[in-house]
Each structure stands twice: as C-alpha cells, then as structure tokens.
Amino acid sequence: MLKPLFGKADKTPADVVKNLRDALLVIDRSANQNERKVEKAIEETAKMLALAKTFIYGSDANEPNNEQVTQLAQEVYNANILPMLIKHLHKFEFECKKDVASVFNNLLRRQIGTRSPTVEYLAARPEILVTLLLGYEQPDIALTCGSMLREAVRHEHLARIVLYSEYFQRFFIFVQSDVFDIATDAFSTFKDLMTKHKNMCAEYLDNNYERFFTAYAALTNSENYVTRRQSLKLLGELLLDRHNFSTMNKYITSPENLKTVMELLRDKRRNIQYEAFHVFKIFVANPNKPRAITDILSRNREKLVEFLTAFHNDRTNDEQFNDEKAYLIKQIQELRV
Template sequence: MAFLFNRARPRQPAELSRSIKDLLARLWETPNGQKVEEDLARQLAQMKLIVQGTQEVDILPEQVHQLVQAALHDDLLFELARSIASLPFEARKDTQTIFSHILRFNPPNSNASEPPAITYIVNNRPEILIELCRGYENSKSAMPCGTILREALKFEVVTAIILYDQSADEEPAIKLNNVRLGTKQTGEGVFWNFFQWINRGSFEVSADAFTTFREILTKHKGLVCGYLQANFDLFFSKYNNILVLSDSYVTKRQSIKLLGEILLDRANYGVMTAYVDRGDHLKLCMNLLKDDRKMVQYEGFHIFKVFVANPNKSITVQRILINNKDRLLKFLPKFLEDRTDDDQFTDEKSFLVRQIELLPPEPIEPTRSSSGSINGSGVSPPAVA
C-alpha cells in the first residue's frame, strides 16, 4: 500500500521540472519509446494542473512561481520547444498550455514590465524562440508552436529577436543586448524562413505560419516600420515574388490583403510612399486586377488605389498610368460591377477614374521625393521597449 501511495504523490514543482527534462532526454535517445511517452504525458498533465488548475483545483500562485523558476533554471522551455513534435498528441496540447501560462506568468506584486520567462528568454536563451519558429518544419509541432509564439509575440522584445536573429543551425541566437535596430539583414535569419513555411507548407502549416507572420508584422508598429525601412528591397522582393505571386489561392489572397494593411497603416507612411514609387510594384498590382479570381482582384484594387491616389507619383509610375490611361478608363467602370451593395467600393472606383482622367499628357516631376528615407542610411528606428 505504501508503494501505491508513493506513486500517487504529487511531485513538487522543482522535482517535476527535473523529471520531465530527464524524460525528454530519454525520448531523444529512444524515439517512440512507449514507457517514456506515457511517463511524459502523465507528468506534463500534472504540470498543466499546476499552471492552469481545474474547477476543483485552485491555482496556487506561489506554486506556479516555483514551477516557473524551476523551468527556467533547468532550461526546460528549450527542451520542450525542440521536442514538441516528438510528443504524443495530448502531451503536445498540454505542453502548449504549460508554455503559454509560463510565458505570461508574473509573480504577485511584481512591477516588472514583462514576465520573468520573457525576460529570461530574450536575455539568456533566445534559442527557445528559434526552436518554436522551427516548429513549422513539422506538421505535428506547427500549430502548438504557433500558438506559443503568438503568446510570446505580445511582447515587443520577442518580435525584435525574431526579426533580427541571423544565426545558422546550431549557432547561438541573438540576445536582446546585441540587437541593433535598423541594421540591414542578409535574408538568412529565422524570420525569412516564414516565406517558405507559408508558401510550401501543407494547408494547416501554411495557415498557422501566416497567422504568426501577420502578428510579427502588425503588432509592434514602430519596431516593424524601422525594420521594413532598413530592409525594404529584400523584404518586398520576397513578399511580392513568393507570397503575392504564390500558386496557392489562399496564400495569394491573404498576402495581398496583409500588404494593403501594411501600406495603409499610418505608422508605415514612409514605407508606403516608397512602395508606390516603384513601377514594378504598380505593374504587379495591375496584373492582380486581371486575375481570374474576384477576391484577388478586389484585394489588388485596394493596393492599386494607393498608387493612383498618391499626389506625388514618381515619373515611372506616372508614365505607366499615362500609357495605360485609355485602357484603364474602359476597364475600371466595369471592374467588379456586380458589387452593387458596396457603396464605398463604388465611390473609390469613381474617384480613381477621375484621377486617371486628370493625368497629364506627359509625366511631371513630383514636388518632393517620397522614397529618400528608405534606402539611405539615416533611418532612426524607435527603441525596443
């Protein structure tokens, strides 16, 4: 009877953390070991109970605090992040819950600007974030890792790490104190892998990766604006050629819609003016208007209107619009004419037709350059809070 009682005894947080770490090490040594998987599932369920509680079991903040401290001390978050694809289904779900609770846990009466797990990760173990991103390389880990990432991305410092890390496999990831905002990237870091995860993954992986990608680009606007300014050509070359021109209808449509959101956000005014200065961007957009799928046409229209409405069009953009003036004036009145219940769209079409009618016979030098701040070296991005 004593033996049975000891087996049922709940483990203390520090003991539980060490035990799970040891089991994860054994899982790597003997993949698909049923006994190890069963022990892991049972102990992860116990850990979830500590951080989440149930209707019958209350959460004890001090016990959660002990668990968070133990998990950070034992480097358990890294081991869980790199092992999540190897866990049984229910254990993966429990790991997602545990991770998310630990990331947002703040000790009682704490005045810190961010939870201790976030502070630890960005300053000491950024590899945790890189492993979570690489979860998109396996369909089993993609969605739980994506959910954890989006919890972490609520904090600007996490977004900064993911944007500016350029480490190769097996290399240490960048720590927060080494992030230099506004520096140009090589296109080799973990952030740039999202383009392929979105475009080449299965539908479930692609959809989740895109959700995280969108969170990265829209959550912390000042940080991202500086990043896009510093990496304008590299970013939009990949964005247009891989995502906007994707063979996947869903990826194509979502990417065009996100592009519109980015360009029309006031925080990205400098990025928008630089984007609409480019003739190749306008040509891409005009081709979207002729796509076989109406929703692609519709999303493309919201990009096209920014080019036409810009009062300081570049010479190149003016020339393309002037050369296509007659065709556009015939095309636009009939464009998506079945959207009769969308008054705003109808008004915008009429406005664009009027702007095109008013185009001069020849391009006129714009009153100011709208792209000088993008490719120069004088970008002064905001500090990471």
C-alpha cells in the same frame, strides 16, 4: 487553507519538475537507452505535464494556487525544461504536445509587477525561438510550434529577435507550404510579426526594404490562391498603415510594382482583383506621383477608365468601395498626357 490537489501522495511543483527533467534526460539520451525505457520516459513526461497544467489551471475541485504556480515557473526556469520540451516535441503524443503549448503559453503570460519572467528567460535564449520557427519544417509539430511562437511574438522584445533572425526569411517558404493548415498557420504568425509592433516593424521595413519586398513579390505572384490573396491583403494593410509611410512611398514610386498590381487587377479570381484594387488605389491617390508612374497611368488611361467603370459593379452596398472607385476614375481621367 487549500486542499492538496492530488491527495496524500501529492507532488510539489519541485517534485513535478524534477521528475519531468529526469524523464526528459532519458529521452535526450535515447540513442543509448533501452527502447522500453524511453517509452516509459515519454509516458512520464506526459504525466508530469498534466500535473503541471493542474498547478497552473487548477482542477474541478480547486482553484490554482498562485504560490504553487510561482514555484513551478521558477523550477521550470532553473531546470531549463522549456528548451528540452521543445527539442523533443516531435516524440510526444498529440495530447502531450497540446500540454507543452498550454504550459509554455501560460508561463509567457505570467507577470510579476511589470516584469515578464518567461519573456526575460526566452530573450536570454534566442535559440529557443529559432527552434520554434523552424518547427514549421516538421508537419507533426508545425501547428504546436506556431501556437507557441505567436504567443512569444506578442512581446516586442521577442518579436524583434525573430524578425532580425537570419531565419526570418524562411517564412516566405513556410507560408507557401503544400499543407494548407501549415501555410495558414505560418501566415498568421508572419502577419503578427509584421503588424503587432508598429514602430519596430516600420523600422525593419525601412532598413530591409529591398530584401523584404523582393521575397514578398513571390507571395503576391504565387500560384497558390490563398497565399496570393492573403499576401495582397496584408500588403494593402502594410502600405496604408501610417507608421509605414516611408515604406509606402518607396513602394508606390516603383513602375514595376505598379505593373504587377495592374496585372493582378485582371486576375480571373474576383477576391484577388478586389485585394489588388486596394493596393492600386494607393498608386493613383498619391499626390506626388513620379513621372514614371504618371506615364504608365496616362498611357493606359482609356483602358483603365473602361475597366474600373465595370469593375465589381455588383458591390452596390459597399459605399466606401464605390466612393474610392469613383475617385480613382476621376483621378485617372484628369491625368495629363
């Protein structure tokens, strides 16, 4: 038999969740509450979250008890604790914010047979996912919200809700944040949304091609080096993924897209050039190039051959790159005017 986790005055999962809810309700009504009372409620929230974590992860002396974890999870759902924690996340201290994400992410991973109860809970309350997405607008909680949102979108049903939300387009703003950590975190979440669930993403890109790539062009043309490099790299991955064949065909038949990529090949920063190369090669390697694409390549044939011949010649150990470069040069040389 397991020893009590906290001695004689041990709290049950139901006790912890009740105290947590009571404290959150005080915070919820903070406009009408004594300031000290609200401070105490915030302290109580932190304390109860720490206890909840001990139920989930165990302690130095005790392994977690599955029965207690199940009870805790059910009480959290019944009392609607998750939306309240996220709503007031900005009011908590750093460690408490970390505990919110830790509890949230662990509950998301829980499975009962083939069921994922927290996924079902969130799917029925899409506003929670929207709140997490919009958390990127608040620097003090952006990274915590990003951690929880990434955990959520590992599940296709929840990723679909975010992807088809009217707020999804905000990612094109968040990934260009002036705060490096926020921009990087937002891009990581954005990339997960666009790559983890292949069929869903292919369907989304097919149905939203114009809107998506009009917004995406702002990323590949961004003045921010990291944004430009990351977005070019992801663009190459998306176009080369066989699930996105239809999207790739649309993208590489656009003369404007080709002109943009050719400009990026000449960027003064070598890593930008390199990522642009991996998009440019898709245009050239296309066996069914439309006339407009062939015309652009033919008009610039001599300059392109000269440029590519001298392009990143120091990558002597990158056999695949050198094979691809040689292939592109040959394809361009053989183009008919």
